[in-house]
Amino acid sequence: MWAQVLEVEAVGEQDNFFALGGDSVLATRIVTRLRQVFASDAVTLRTVFLSPTVAGLAAGVVAAEEVPGRAEAMADVHLRVARMSPEEVRRELSARRDAAGTAADA
Template sequence: WSEVLGVERIGIKDNFFELGGHSLLATQVISRSRDLFSVELSLQNLLEYPTIANLAQIIEVLTVAPGETAMTETLEDYEEGEL
């Protein structure tokens, strides 16, 4: 995100759009995520979960092999502070 947004320091709970992100920059984040993690994120994913912490959970869930379980709790549990 730092490179895409041109912001040096970003926290895992900082909101992409509050840091100056917009749909064109979001496509760059999605493309880089595809290249780095081999996952297909959507613009909707970034709109609904605009923090690094939330997207990391989505990426983990999308990259878990069949028959394995993701290490993180559900996003609902995370958002409620139940991790």
């Protein structure tokens, strides 16, 4: 996510967002994406400015979670989906809808 927003090839967990070329506009994009992924308002611009590394933000997200383990589970799902092709996503969603329909019929 950071690499996409910063338009760099890779970002390490201790790399500083601002040292990599980040600014307040790009920080806003990061915050928006993190809020979408984690379905939480826990990440703010202030969080990015105070903890401008992937590791620092991750620690902040985990510290703010109401259900232990939820942030890690959400991140795992996001990463898995991000690696899938659009066709793989469609197949997975279809399979899950089918399974939910079968369970509801039982």
